[in-house]
Amino acid sequence: MGSHTDSTALPEPATPAGRAGLDAILADPGRAVIALDFDGTLAPIVPDPEQARAHPDAVPALAALAPKVASVVVVTGRPAGVAVRYGGFAGVPGLDHLVVLGHYGAERWDAVTGTVTAPAPDPGVAAARAELPGVLDGVGAWQGTWIEEKGRAVAVHTRRAADPQAAFEALRKPLDDLAARHGLIVEPGRMVLELRPPGMDKGVALLDYAREADAGSILYAGDDLGDLPAYAAVEQLRSEGTPGLLICSGSEEVPDLAKKADVVVPGPEAVAGLLRALAEAL
Numbered sequence: 001m002g003s004h005t006d007s008t009a010l011p012e013p014a015t016p017a018g019r020a021g022l023d024a025i026l027a028d029p030g031r032a033v034i035a036l037d038f039d040g041t042l043a044p045i046v047p048d049p050e051q052a053r054a055h056p057d058a059v060p061a062l063a064a065l066a067p068k069v070a071s072v073v074v075v076t077g078r079p080a081g082v083a084v085r086y087g088g089f090a091g092v093p094g095l096d097h098l099v100v101l102g103h104y105g106a107e108r109w110d111a112v113t114g115t116v117t118a119p120a121p122d123p124g125v126a127a128a129r130a131e132l133p134g135v136l137d138g139v140g141a142w143q144g145t146w147i148e149e150k151g152r153a154v155a156v157h158t159r160r161a162a163d164p165q166a167a168f169e170a171l172r173k174p175l176d177d178l179a180a181r182h183g184l185i186v187e188p189g190r191m192v193l194e195l196r197p198p199g200m201d202k203g204v205a206l207l208d209y210a211r212e213a214d215a216g217s218i219l220y221a222g223d224d225l226g227d228l229p230a231y232a233a234v235e236q237l238r239s240e241g242t243p244g245l246l247i248c249s250g251s252e253e254v255p256d257l258a259k260k261a262d263v264v265v266p267g268p269e270a271v272a273g274l275l276r277a278l279a280e281a282l
Contacts (some may be wrong), residue, residue, distance in 0.1 A: 010277045011263045013245060017238055018262020024217035025069075027282045032069040035127025035206055035230070036271070038076040038083050039099030041249040044268050045190065047159050049148055054087040057272035063094030064279035071213055073099045075202045077187070077194060077226055079151050080107040080116045090114060090263030103152040104196070104226075105205025121152050122197040123232045123270055124182035129154045135174050145171070154198035164191045192255050203229030208239055219278075221247035221271055231260050247274065 013019045025032040036042055038050070042058045060137075066072045072095070076083045080102025084090055089098055089111065100109040107118040132147055132154065144161030147154065156175065161167035168191055178196045179186045187194040202222070210218055210233070220227075220234050234244035248254075248261035249271050258264050265274055 008227040010281055011265065011274065013262035013271045014264075015088035015262045017243075018245050021217060021219065021238075021243040021262065024243035025219060025245065025278070026281060028216050029069050031157040031214070032211055033213050033215040034065060034069050034072045034275075034278075035209070035218065035220045036074055037202070037222035037224070037227050037230070037249075038074055038078060038087060040190070040219050040268070041271055042074070042087060042268055045223075048146075049157065052086055054089075055272050057269060057276070059088055059092055059095070060273040061279065062098070063092050064274050065282075066094050066096075066098060068279060070215065071097055071099060071146045072109075073101060073209055075101045075105070075205050075209075075220075075230060076203075077104055077150070077153065077155075077196075078102055080109040080118070084109050095278060099209070101205045101209060103150070104200040104202055105208065106200050118152075121264050122184075124184050125152060125154060125195070126198065128178055128182045128184055128195050131178060132156070135178050136171075139170050139174055144189075148192075150194070150196075152200075153194050154192040155192050156176070157192045159191040168193065187226055189226050194226075201229040202227060203231075203233040206230045206233040207236065217245075219245045219247065220275075221249055222257065223249040223267075225256065227257060228260075231257065247271065 013022055039052055042054045043052045046052050063156055080100045083100050085100055087240055096111050098111040109116045146157045158164045158167035175186050175193050184195045185198045220230050231246055238244045246261045248258045248264045249260035250267045251264045
């Protein structure tokens with residue numbers, strides 16, 4: 001890997017599978033797919049999701065890394081266009097082959113064309129959205145909860161409530177029931193419950209993309225329960241002979257993810273540092 005003078009050293013993965021993944025990326029970067037979640041991984045978690053922006057170090061690190069690997073892909077539950085805007089990914093030199101898989105892969109934005117491709121939204125989402133305010137009222141006095149419109153999904157955030165965890169717990173069953181009535185599923189996250197169609201998850205999106213790209217190795221970085229399917233996809237690819245490296249951004253709120261990771265770093269700034277160290281090592 002050579003010597004690093006003024007840069008962050010690459011972390012040593014805690015597992016043999018992780019070490020094999022990192023070695024494979026370093027040995028043949030031209031076949032490596034670098035995949036990343038957006039919120040909590042490239043962008044710090046903020047109380048208002050509309051204020052989320054990529055960490056200032058993230059895009060420069062991605063731009064340094066992207067020309068040296070097969071591809072860089074952002075996999076997010078957000079609409080693809082929103083992630084592109086909040087990430088500042090459009091028109092960045094070096095990021096001309098970035099792909100954003102939005103809505104868990106239901107939407108795709110390619111930097112090469114600058115356009116989003118997507119199928120029609122699920123009618124169950126519109127029906128559930130119409131009923132949501134009544135459901136929240138029915139639970140009683142959960143001021144501070146907030147509904148986020150996501151086009152192909154709808155999310156209820158409790159981070160701003162007086163007792164975020166209590167509000168989250170109180171809403172679990174009513175939202176499960178609402179989702180079931182409309183053929184949707186509930187994806188829990190960090191003080192957020194998202195209602196969306198089944199069959200959309202980061203694992204499906206990542207597996208499809210890795211196969212399309214003919215990945216020789218894969219890195220995935222995430223921070224939340226919604227990233228567990230992507231972790232499972234990397235584990236599946238490993239079992240089929242494609243080495244992989246799992247990164248967890250921040251370990252406090254989601255210990256389940258940290259336990260499965262090969263490398264745990266303390267949040268988006270450290271993720272950007274790891275990406276830059278990888279770019280320098282290549």
